[in-house]
Amino acid sequence: MIGKASKTNRTNKPRGSLELFSEAAECLKTLAHPVRLRMVQLLLHGKYTVGELADDCSIPSNVASEHLRLMQRCGFLSSERDGRQVYYQIAEPHLRNIMACIEARFLEGRA
Amino acid sequence: MIGKASKTNRTNKPRGSLELFSEAAECLKTLAHPVRLRMVQLLLHGKYTVGELADDCSIPSNVASEHLRLMQRCGFLSSERDGRQVYYQIAEPHLRNIMACIEARFLEGRA
DNA sequence: TTGACATGTCGCGAGATGACGATATAATTG
DNA sequence: CAATTATATCGTCATCTCGCGACATGTCAA
Numbered sequence: 001m002i003g004k005a006s007k008t009n010r011t012n013k014p015r016g017s018l019e020l021f022s023e024a025a026e027c028l029k030t031l032a033h034p035v036r037l038r039m040v041q042l043l044l045h046g047k048y049t050v051g052e053l054a055d056d057c058s059i060p061s062n063v064a065s066e067h068l069r070l071m072q073r074c075g076f077l078s079s080e081r082d083g084r085q086v087y088y089q090i091a092e093p094h095l096r097n098i099m100a101c102i103e104a105r106f107l108e109g110r111a
Numbered sequence: 112m113i114g115k116a117s118k119t120n121r122t123n124k125p126r127g128s129l130e131l132f133s134e135a136a137e138c139l140k141t142l143a144h145p146v147r148l149r150m151v152q153l154l155l156h157g158k159y160t161v162g163e164l165a166d167d168c169s170i171p172s173n174v175a176s177e178h179l180r181l182m183q184r185c186g187f188l189s190s191e192r193d194g195r196q197v198y199y200q201i202a203e204p205h206l207r208n209i210m211a212c213i214e215a216r217f218l219e220g221r222a
Numbered sequence: 223t224t225g226a227c228a229t230g231t232c233g234c235g236a237g238a239t240g241a242c243g244a245t246a247t248a249a250t251t252g
Numbered sequence: 253c254a255a256t257t258a259t260a261t262c263g264t265c266a267t268c269t270c271g272c273g274a275c276a277t278g279t280c281a282a
Contacts, residue, residue, distance in 0.1 A: 012156070013153065013156070013167075014152050014153065014155075014156055015218075016148075016149060016152050016214070016218055018145045018146065018149055018168065018169075019145075020217055020218055021145040021146075021148040021149050021152075021217075022145040023217060024145070024148055024213050024216070024217040024218075025143045025144050025145045025147075025148055026143075027216075027217075028139055028142055028143035028148075028213070029140065029143040029239095031139055031143075032136045032137075032139035032140040032142075032143050033136050033239095033240085034129045034130075034132040034133040034135075034136045035129065035132075036136075037127075037132040037135055037136055037139075038127060038129055038132050041125050041127050041132075042124065042125065044125075045121055045123070045124070045125055046121025047121065048121075049258080049259090050258070050259055050260090051257095051258065051259085056124075057129065058129075059241090060241090060242080060243095061258075061259065061260095062241095062242085062243090062259075062260070062261085063240085063241065063242080064259090065258095065259055065260055065261085066240085066241090066260085066261085067240095068259095069260080069261090081248085081249090081259095083248095083249060083250070083258090084248070084249045084250065084256095084257060084258045084259075085249095085257095085258060085259080086258075086259060086260090092216075094212065094215065094216040097212045097215070098209070098212045098213070098216070101205065101208045101209045101212050102135050102139070102209070103127070104205065104208070105135070105138075105203075105205040105209070106131055106132070106134055106135040106138075107126075107127055107131055107135075140269095144269095144270090160228085160229090161228070161229060161230090162227095162228065162229085170271085171271090171272080171273095172228070172229065172230095173229075173230070173231085173271095173272085173273090174270085174271060174272080175229090176228095176229055176230055176231085177230085177231085177270085177271085180230080180231090192229095192278090192279090194228090194279065194280070195227060195228045195229075195278070195279045195280065196227095196228060196229080196279095197228075197229060197230090
C-alpha cells in the first residue's frame with residue numbers, strides 16, 4: 001500500500017471553501033493565546049470575574065479585559081454584571097470539545 | 112459567599128500552566144489560517160504534493176511551500192520526496208480529532 | 223551539459239497583534 | 253457629593269505575520 005509515494009491512499013477531496021475556513025481561522029486565532037486558553041479552561045468549570053481571571057493568569061485586569069472582549073466578540077463568551085463585578089462564562093458549546101482535544105494533545109501525561 | 116451571580120457552579124480549578132498553554136497556543140496559531148486549515152483537511156484524506164495543494168488553494172507554490180514548512184516545523188506534517196515532487200502527509204495523530212471539532216463547528220449544516 | 227520543472231529559501235513592506243499606561247465608565251460606600 | 257473599587261477603552265509602540273518577487277536547490281530528460 002505504501003509504495004514510494006503513491007496517491008492511492010487518497011479518498012475523495014473533502015469539501016470546504018476557503019471562505020468558511022477563514023471564519024474558522026479567525027476564531028482559532030482568537031483561541032491561540034496562552035492566556036486565553038487558560039481562561040477558557042477555567043471558564044469551562046464555572047463563571048469567573050475579570051479580576052479572578054487576571055489574578056490566575058498574573059496579568060493586569062485591563063489586559064484581561066481585552067482578552068475577554070476578543071473572545072466575546074467571536075461568540076466564545078458572554079458576560080453578566082453583578083454589582084461592580086462582571087462575570088464571564090462560556091457561550092459557545094463547541095469550545096468544550098475543542099478544548100478537550102487541545103488538553104488531550106498538550107496536557108496529557110505531563111506536568 | 113453565595114451571591115446572585117454565584118460561584119457555586121464552579122468546580123475545582125483545573126490545572127494547566129501558562130507554559131504548557133504557550134506551546135499549545137503556538138501550534139494553534141500555526142493551524143489558524145484558512146489555507147493551512149484547508150491543507151490539513153485535504154491531507155487527512157491522503158498525501159498531496161506541494162503543487163496539488165497550491166492549486167487547490169489557488170496560491171503560488173512557493174507560498175504553499177512556506178505554509179507547509181510551518182506545519183512541518185511544529186510537527187503536524189512530514190514530507191517525502193518522490194522524484195521532483197514532494198509529498199506531504201499528516202504526522203500528528205491528534206490533528207484528526209481537532210479538525211473534526213473544527214469541522215463540526217464551522218462546516219456542519221452549511222454550504 | 224543544458225533546459226525545464228518542482229520545490230525551497232530569502233528579504234522586503236503592509237498590515238495585524240499584544241502589552242502597556244493613561245484615562246473613562248459603572249457601581250458601591252461614606 | 254467625593255472616594256474607592258472593578259472593569260472597559262484608547263493611543264502608542266515594538267513585534268509578528270503574510271504574501272510577494274527574486275533567487276537557489278534538486279531532479280529529470282534530451
